[in-house]
Amino acid sequence: MALDRRDFLTIGGLIAAGTALGSVGSAFSHTASGHEGHEAEPAVKRTGDRASSKNKWGMVIDIEKCGEGCDACVRACRKENNVPHFDDPKLDIHWIRKITFKQKGVPGAEERQMPAMCFHCEHPPCAHVCPVAATFKRADGIVLVDKHRCIGCRYCMIACPYKARSFVSMHVEPKPGDNRDVPVRMHGVVEKCNFCVHRIDSGEEPACVESCRKEGNGAMVFGDFNDRASKVSEMVRTSRARRIRPDLGCDPQVFYMGI
Template sequence: MTMDRRTVLGLGGVATAGVVLAPGMTLIAAPPPDKTEASSDQRWAMLIDVNKCDSNCTACTKACRQENNVPLFGDPNRDIHWIRKLEIRDKEHRRPSVSLPVMCNHCENPPCAHVCPTQATFIRKDGIVLVDKHRCIGCRYCMLACPYKARSLVYHETSRNEDSNPEVPIRAKGVVEKCNFCVHLVDDGKQPACVQACRNEGKHAMIFGDLNDPQSEISVKIRTVKTQTIRADLGLKPHVHYEGL
């Protein structure tokens, strides 16, 4: 048995090395290696080109609900939104309004993780901010701390139906939820559901990738075009960047 374990670990080591050797390629590369682990070699981030985002289009939010079994309760005060479309307009109404999706910003200094009493909310090594739903006690302090309103408490029992995604758990009553960058897809070398949906829609407004990899599309873009983050003044260093805001 010990031998088995060592073999597995050894293979895993080789596989991880493979990931590092071919950065950027892993996102499209087909079957993932047997063993993968989050590593600080990566820093996942998203770039949203607001100019390409259409105010009528809700492909990203729909895809998110489908992928992550995020239900609508029919009560706007309690509906869970991992990603939502916002319309913003300057108060003097001099310019036309702008439409953009907003989700968890996966901050480098996340206030939600700072205030969580049980470390249920934490930053993974690769920069994704996650909620450990097995550990969340439902105190909701994080919901007060988040400046992006990215978090929702699950107020009602949810259930599976034939449309549910079996690979993702349904939402657990009494704990706090938020966008996780579709971590199960990212770990398999795929793109988050919203990014895929945006591309399938032909908009190409969202890019997801590794900021630590200088060759990745997102790194190149962030170096060459002017991008912004929401409430950069708060010093949270969000990792959802916006172009054309």
């Protein structure tokens, strides 16, 4: 019997689903035995006392789980990173945002949602165009903006394919209640999601991922792609996790399942 394309895909999908289930099962049993039944606080273990190429931080987001109308990740990010509100949608700063998408030209097409932030590309076009290396890729793959050095030319905003960047175009006053672990901002520089680098360096996962797990639907998983045993590596290996705009070749480190 000749397999046609559809059969082939179905079988492939079943196998993939099977392995995924198996691995999720083993992951659960692992945490259960390790932490006596409590859901483990996923520790982010970095190698050594500095950013190292032994780690490669990234994220896998399961869109099937991402809840409609849930904005736990966005709120957590704003709180953690003191992201201000300007009450002007054109100028507002967005480190993470919820995107709604549906099939084009299909009446009544189902609307779905996903969070999008900086994807921390392997080949970041923003860092390539930055004239002063204010935007750079750290050894562990996190793409950062050094606001001490940024000259505010905004070339990176032109070059970013994912619209991950915002320009601070208005004065922002520090206010009581700001998160004091994270600096506020001066106008005139570009900023973006940094995977909550201060949290990663102290062994915590990014604020959005934490709140997604605690308040949201657990759609976001953060981890180390260099660690083959990490949950994100497993998810990317065993499921159809995809990148956004792979054709551009920037190789984002944020993967989506269920697009």
